[in-house]
Amino acid sequence: MENFTSTFGNPAADSLPAQRAQFIRKTYTLLAIAIAAFIGVEAAIFMSGAAVSILSVLFSAGSMSWLIVLGLFMLISYIANNWAVSDTSVGKQYLGLGIYVLAEAIIFVPLIFVATRASGDGLVLAKAGIVTIGLFLGITATVFLTRSDFSFLGPIISIAGFSALGLIVASILFGFTLGNLFAFAMVAFAGTAILYQTSNVLHRFRTDQHVAASLVLFASVALLFWYILRIFGSRR
Numbered sequence: 001m002e003n004f005t006s007t008f009g010n011p012a013a014d015s016l017p018a019q020r021a022q023f024i025r026k027t028y029t030l031l032a033i034a035i036a037a038f039i040g041v042e043a044a045i046f047m048s049g050a051a052v053s054i055l056s057v058l059f060s061a062g063s064m065s066w067l068i069v070l071g072l073f074m075l076i077s078y079i080a081n082n083w084a085v086s087d088t089s090v091g092k093q094y095l096g097l098g099i100y101v102l103a104e105a106i107i108f109v110p111l112i113f114v115a116t117r118a119s120g121d122g123l124v125l126a127k128a129g130i131v132t133i134g135l136f137l138g139i140t141a142t143v144f145l146t147r148s149d150f151s152f153l154g155p156i157i158s159i160a161g162f163s164a165l166g167l168i169v170a171s172i173l174f175g176f177t178l179g180n181l182f183a184f185a186m187v188a189f190a191g192t193a194i195l196y197q198t199s200n201v202l203h204r205f206r207t208d209q210h211v212a213a214s215l216v217l218f219a220s221v222a223l224l225f226w227y228i229l230r231i232f233g234s235r236r
Helices: 017-048 050-060 063-084 090-107 109-118 124-146 153-174 180-203 210-233
Strands: none
Touching: 017 050, 017 090, 017 109, 017 180, 017 210, 050 063, 050 109, 063 090, 063 153, 063 210, 090 109, 090 210, 109 124, 109 210, 124 180, 124 210, 153 180, 180 210
16 A cells, blocks of 8 residues: 655656566566565564564554554555665665565565464465465566556556545554455455556656665565455454
8 A cells, every 4th residue: 555656757768678578577577586586584583583573562552553553554655665765875765665575574474373373274375475476476477468557557556545544544443343344345456556557667667766666566576465465364
């Protein structure tokens, strides 16, 4: 649901074929590295026992702790995005991406903890990951093969994102549960976001913005994985 932006102008679509190909290659290579880093950090958190400390902090103050975490995550997302689109420092761009990957790894800890125990399936993470990657590749292939511009989805995604955020905050404040119907709707939302962001990679981002492009794609993939894991984790 993050509202990521980029400094558009002289997009990759208008660049020379070799420059465009290099930009796309860098973007998706960095995306793969970000996903691998997320998996590595998540594994380190659970293997080191740090997950226990994170869970105790997140569950200590009840619903208010989740509101604080949500607020901090949105703030970190905003900062990471601004750094990723920075024109002053390449190092700052990579630092923004790294901070965002770390924040995602931390906020996923409770969901992974609950999903692996509620489902009783030791392969639940692998299954959710395979479905996520499969959907991502299918949506990406659709954009690359059709070369269509899906920028018209931007306002729709913004409205849907704020609506979903409002429901999430309301559920935290008033203690009601957002069930699988909401999770399926969010899977559709995340898929639409991937469609929109992949289109932006082709038609909006500059060829020197591969870090920012990989960040917005990673954010959409993480959102898709979150709700697919919720669905798999709720099945007993």
